[in-house]
Amino acid sequence: MKIKLLSTIIAGVIIAGCGSDNNNSVTPEVTSASVQAFDGAIWGIQGSYNCGNGDKVVGLTNYDGFVKTTDEAFVNAPENCSFTFKPDGKVIPQDTSNGKYLPTLELKAPKGLFKKGEAATASPLSTLIANKLGDNAYDEATASQVLEDLGLGEIANTCGISVTDLLRDTDSAVKKLAENSDFTDIHSKLIATTHVLADTLAAQPNASTDDVTKVTKLLAEATLAEHPNYPTSKDGKPVHVELAKILADENTFKTATQAETIEDIQKIPALDEAIKKPAESKVPDKPEDPDATPTGGTGGGTGGGDGSSGGGTGN
Template sequence: MKIKLISTIIAGILLAGCGSDSDDTGTDKNKKPTTVLAFDGAINGMVATYLCDGDQTGTTEAKTDGYGKVTIFSDTFADKPESCSVLFSVPKDGIAVDMSNGKDMSKVSYSIPKGLIKNGQKDIAGTPFTTLIDKTMKETGDTDITTAKNSVFTSLGLDSSLTSDQKDELLANPQQALAKLDKTIAQDIVAKTVVLSDVLVSQKDDETVTVADIAAVTETIAKDIIDKNPAYPKASEGSNDIIIIDVSDELTDKDNFDQAAGGEVPPVIGDITTKPPTKPETELPDPEDPPVEPTPPTPGTGGGDGGATD
């Protein structure tokens, strides 16, 4: 069953699909612009750092706007994106917010591995899924993007649910991809996206944790969320309340993480998924007036091209 762009499944996630991009104030605007997106729902308040072959690198002065977007000004990134990786992060002492539910995302970082962005690709997104692909490549030492991509979708229980084209679209333009999917599949992906983001935050300082365990924890908790909240991400059918799931702190406890990796929901997390916090849609942040101002208060000198010479 195909679904329309309805809030029942995607909630505020579609915010990332509209609006203007954050310009990189102080950047050399003579260089080619490329818009990139930080997405869980759309995340406001992150900067994007790119690294291309030949040590061409830079970090945006602007932060992602209320639609999760920021612009990189770089000829190298625009012309040869397949040679570049991207890291989305929150500046020191900064904050970031998921615009789809108001969740604090200040500890989040997302990455796009080199080779995932194709030459001529219109949409570029950093998400929990692209980050897990990056981690897979680093863990295995295999630089083949297709192998890593298929491995991640398989480990998350999504390989048989999506075609190759649907996988590519989900990685590049999540909101557009979700809008075209069967309702149940879209709901599963939304839940796994949210949980995977929390798992990545909880394990960001542990270099020994495996991708397999990260995926297993994600599957265990995402299934529990949907089992207990069948209208997720809404609180109930017809409700205007959005469920907010945050289990990142609980998963820093090794016992909780290991239990979830083994397929059992830890009691402390089960309590959260049984009665999760909610927020009325009317109280969600306005993407046109986001919590974090995207543009710097004064012009900088480095700009989105980081002083690199293309």
């Protein structure tokens, strides 16, 4: 009887101990949020957000494309906020994946896209979706249709990456595709489409989403026809297309909107030449100073803001 009683007491102590461990576990408090500007990672572009009380500037992105804020309004409820990246007029932003400068590119993430404690990104893809939504909040149905119209629907359908995950953490999605040889073609299509879309948005910020989508899809297809392993050229060199200045010409852009096939695009001399002879990519050195700005900047401004090297709306 005593042995049975002792066993019961010991069992009770063990159970109480396990329960005590669980009760004492504490979820780390989320005190900051980071957002990435991504085309590749964009360095030296100014981030700001709006949670319903006007725009609040965070600062410039660091080398890895991140800015960070500790504002509780954004940290605790990022789903109530929209986010924008645009040049501050003093520093020229640079894509650190290829060295390309982006002096006029503006990126957006619509209200409703971000979630507390999760990765957060503004990219050319999220920008086109934000433009399509107008004043409406993010919804996955609209996002899915935009991606489908760009020719990227297969990412969500076959690669195990949801539409929302692609938009919230584009960098990780790109890396996941790059690491799987089965997804080589889709990886190249995503990179080509994103690069072309960035240039189209930068060149024609007021164009309709339908025109931007049509031109981007055809130009990306033309790029892949010439360089199937983009961003590697047919000669095996790292490259990127630079189309923004060409597309800024209204006549050229209008002609591109009227194109229906890759062959039509190839009949536009400036675009055809830019695609056949892309710029050589060169990754800029990562500075030791986290607040350093791209060397192509025009001076002034505060580099890096309080940028974080890690992503997400919670740290």
